[in-house]
Every structure is written in structure tokens, then in C-alpha cells.
Amino acid sequence: MADVVESYSYEDIEAISKFLLERCRHRPKIGIICGSGLGGLADTLQEQEAFPYESIPKFPVSTVSGHKGRLVFGVLSGKAVVCMQGRFHMYEGYSMAKVTLPVRVMKLLGVETMLVTNAAGGVNQDYVPGDIMIIKDHINFPGLCGNNPLRGPNNEKFGPRFPAMNDAYNAKLRASLRAAAKLCGLSDHMKEGVYAYLGGPAYETVAELRFLKAIGVDAVGMSTAPEVIVARHCGMKVCGLSLISNKGIMEYDPSLVIDHSEVLEAGRVRAADIQSLVSNLVKLIDE
Numbered sequence: 545m546a547d548v549v550e551s552y553s554y555e556d557i558e559a560i561s562k563f564l565l566e567r568c569r570h571r572p573k574i575g576i577i578c579g580s581g582l583g584g585l586a587d588t589l590q591e592q593e594a595f596p597y598e599s600i601p602k603f604p605v606s607t608v609s610g611h612k613g614r615l616v617f618g619v620l621s622g623k624a625v626v627c628m629q630g631r632f633h634m635y636e637g638y639s640m641a642k643v644t645l646p647v648r649v650m651k652l653l654g655v656e657t658m659l660v661t662n663a664a665g666g667v668n669q670d671y672v673p674g675d676i677m678i679i680k681d682h683i684n685f686p687g688l689c690g691n692n693p694l695r696g697p698n699n700e701k702f703g704p705r706f707p708a709m710n711d712a713y714n715a716k717l718r719a720s721l722r723a724a725a726k727l728c729g730l731s732d733h734m735k736e737g738v739y740a741y742l743g744g745p746a747y748e749t750v751a752e753l754r755f756l757k758a759i760g761v762d763a764v765g766m767s768t769a770p771e772v773i774v775a776r777h778c779g780m781k782v783c784g785l786s787l788i789s790n791k792g793i794m795e796y797d798p799s800l801v802i803d804h805s806e807v808l809e810a811g812r813v814r815a816a817d818i819q820s821l822v823s824n825l826v827k828l829i830d831e
């Protein structure tokens with residue numbers, strides 16, 4: 545008998561999505577996960593219908609500042625979308641099942657395309673705070689050691705036991721993000737690179753950042769990869785972007801510090817740009 549890993553049954557997830565569908569008139573095919581400090585995007589939706597996480601049965605609640613904790617349905621660029629205004633992280637003490645529960649709920653709501661956003665530290669020395677990195681690929685550090693969100697009995701109704709991840713970040717959507725960036729004059733701030741997911745909540749040591757740089761990582765954070773794996777497992781198309789909120793500290797210089805308020809401030813500075821980038825992207829998504 546295998547160890548028991550916390551999981552939600554198909555019926556649990558179906559019940560949550562039914563709860564939402566019965567109370568909401570939107571039928572989104574596009575889902576958006578808002579990263580630290582990037583939740584303002586959800587406030588720009590038209591015809592909003594919002595559900596605080598506390599009001600949704602079996603949903604976890606947000607505990608991190610910069611994550612408001614609401615599922616917001618509405619219209620963006622003429623299309624129905626659903627936004628997670630705040631995500632869940634493993635470092636908050638949540639199981640992988642809880643971290644990724646909203647992705648499966650979105651699947652049963654009818655979401656086919658997922659845009660995942662985050663704030664991340666720049667590891668690539670060419671990156672400066674305010675850059676926006678299109679995620680080309682990720683390295684899932686907890687997953688490499690076995691803490692994968694798909695660990696545990698596989699639910700075939702969602703997807704296969706051994707899903708491929710070599711094409712996790714859809715090439716066509718990445719091209720659409722580049723086109724959207726051009727439309728809103730952001731091309732000069734765009735990068736494309738590899739995101740490393742670490743468990744957190746401590747920021748990285750200098751040695752850890754040097755290690756990440758040596759293996760080809762461009763940006764580092766404490767989210768995203770679990771959501772993307774679960775989204776791909778159930779057949780969603782995925783695209784991701786990281787707002788580079790700070791430079792990773794690669795020198796032994798105690799005068800350099802990184803703080804979550806700096807991460808949130810970077811989100812405030814780029815809020816309008818991210819909103820126009822995402823609304824232009826949504827325009828370009830085929831439904």
C-alpha cells in the first residue's frame with residue numbers, strides 16, 4: 545500500500561466547479577493566475593463576479609501579502625476570463641493538492657488556456673527589475689526530489705500517469721505574447737528564459753543563485769511550476785510570464801538585501817504594462 549498523499553477526488557472538484565457555475569454567468573475558456581503584486585489585473589475585468597476564497601467550499605485561503613484571495617470572473621478584451629487574484633504556495637504549508645486545486649477547478653469550469661504570472665528574481669545578469677520574461681521552460685526543484693503535484697494515485701479523468709512536459713509552455717502562445725508586447729510598446733523590456741521553482745520561503749543564498757546561473761536558469765521564484773504541470777496534465781495550453789522584480793544577489797555583500805516589499809513595489813510599477821500586455825494577449829488567443 546502506497547503512502548497516502550492528500551488529494552481531491554474528481555467529484556470534490558466537480559462539486560466546487562458546479563458551486564461556481566451555479567452562481568456565475570460567465571463561461572471562461574481562459575484562466576489567469578496573478579502572481580505577487582500582479583492581482584490588479586483582476587480589478588480591470590468588466591462585468592466582474594468575484595468569489596472570495598473563503599466563500600468557496602474546500603478552497604484554501606491566501607496568506608501572503610500581495611495575494612488578495614479571490615476568484616474573479618469577468619470580461620477582458622471581449623472574452624470571458626477567470627482570474628485567481630492570489631495563488632497558493634507550498635511554503636504557506638499547503639499540500640501540492642491544495643496549491644494546484646484551482647487549476648483543476650478551472651479545467652472543469654471549461655478553461656482551455658492558462659496564463660500563469662509571477663514575480664521572480666533575475667538570475668540572468670542581463671535582466672533588470674521591470675523586465676518581463678516569457679517563460680520558455682522551468683526547472684521544478686521540489687519535483688526533481690519527488691515532490692511533484694502529480695505524486696499519488698493518478699486520476700485518469702484528468703490525464704495520464706506519465707504526462708510529457710517537454711512542451712509545457714506553448715510555442716504559439718509565446719509568439720502571441722511577443723506580438724502582444726509589440727502592440728503595447730513593451731518589446732524592449734521582454735526576455736524569454738527558464739524559470740526555476742524553489743520551495744521558499746527563504747530567498748536564495750549566494751551559492752544557490754550561482755548554482756542556478758551555472759545550470760542555465762534565468763529567473764527564480766517559489767510558484768508556477770506545480771500549476772503548470774497540473775494544467776498540462778489535464779490538457780490545457782499554457783503560457784507564463786515572470787515580472788523580474790529584483791536582481792538575485794550573487795555577491796557576498798551584506799549591504800545588498802532582498803525583501804518582499806521590493807517584489808510588490810515592482811508589481812506596482814509595472815501594473816499598467818502587465819495589464820495591457822495581458823489584455824492584448826487575450827485578444828490574440830483563439831477560442
Ligand SMILES: O=P(O)(O)O[C@H]1O[C@H](CO)[C@@H](O)[C@H]1O
Nearest residue numbers: 579580662663765766767807
Ligand atoms: O510567485 P509569486 O506568487 O508571484 O510570488 C513570488 O514572490 C514571493 C516572494 O517575494 C514568493 O511567493 C515568490 O514566488
